[in-house]
Amino acid sequence: MADTSKLSVEEALKKLRESDAKAQSMTRDDKSDLLEEEVRRLRAQRLRLGPKPAKRD
Numbered sequence: 001m002a003d004t005s006k007l008s009v010e011e012a013l014k015k016l017r018e019s020d021a022k023a024q025s026m027t028r029d030d031k032s033d034l035l036e037e038e039v040r041r042l043r044a045q046r047l048r049l050g051p052k053p054a055k056r057d
Helices: 010-048
Strands: none
Touching: none
8 A cells, every 4th residue: 555644634734725825826926927018018009109199170
């Protein structure tokens, strides 16, 4: 049979919480990166379009 180590309930919960915290942090980082890229894209688009001349009647 394979050797398996048994964890106490506290140790198991600690491991689960650590992995969950890392996953949430990575998700936040990914979302932040996407938002930063979107901001860069919109700024570039605004500069590319430039100011529009005022309409004269």
